[in-house]
Amino acid sequence: MPRSLLALSLLLLTAGLARAEEPHRHSEHAHGEALAAHEHGSAQLNLALDGEILEIEFASPAMNLVGFEHAARSDAEQARVAEVRARLEQPLDLFGVPSAARCRVQEHSLHGALLDPDEVAGHEHSAIEARYRLQCSAADALEGLNLAALFGTFPATRKIQVQLIGPHGQQGLELGPERTALEF
Numbered sequence: 001m002p003r004s005l006l007a008l009s010l011l012l013l014t015a016g017l018a019r020a021e022e023p024h025r026h027s028e029h030a031h032g033e034a035l036a037a038h039e040h041g042s043a044q045l046n047l048a049l050d051g052e053i054l055e056i057e058f059a060s061p062a063m064n065l066v067g068f069e070h071a072a073r074s075d076a077e078q079a080r081v082a083e084v085r086a087r088l089e090q091p092l093d094l095f096g097v098p099s100a101a102r103c104r105v106q107e108h109s110l111h112g113a114l115l116d117p118d119e120v121a122g123h124e125h126s127a128i129e130a131r132y133r134l135q136c137s138a139a140d141a142l143e144g145l146n147l148a149a150l151f152g153t154f155p156a157t158r159k160i161q162v163q164l165i166g167p168h169g170q171q172g173l174e175l176g177p178e179r180t181a182l183e184f
Contacts, residue, residue: 044162049142055131056095058130066084098143101136146180164182164184
């Protein structure tokens with residue numbers, strides 16, 4: 001698939017992320033104002049495998065990853081944010097990329113108000129988004145991923161909505177701690 005088609009495919013996959021910006025209400029919040037769609041315990045994962053390139057987009061409420069959504073107020077909270085950042089910077093382990101596929105991270109980026117203390121003010125329900133571009137020199141060995149490490153590292157994440165484009169077409173599925181594997 002040409003790079004422009006891969007980019008278009010990822011754009012279509014991220015349409016699911018756009019739903020995360022539709023208003024809804026949290027029953028656990030007493031203030032009653034409409035909030036950005038944001039379901040604690042849920043996350044979204046978009047994957048596109050094209051030849052030797054695996055693109056990964058992961059988006060989650062910050063609550064699932066760090067345990068809070070406000071600016072880090074204490075040394076312990078600042079340490080937790082740094083720990084989560086460090087963990088998200090290790091996608092091969094976190095997303096269970098098989099070592100036989102010989103993948104290396106070409107590019108990665110992390111976004112979210114909680115990761116930038118200057119932006120967190122006014123964000124009561126912040127999210128964290130991670131994007132990765134992997135080059136896999138033995139992509140034939142990349143038959144799937146196992147997210148057990150992700151669920152183990154971030155136990156507040158109870159389900160992940162997955163959108164995947166791979167050699168066998170497009171698919172959507174839901175993963176959780178009891179079902180952590182997906183196939184391309």
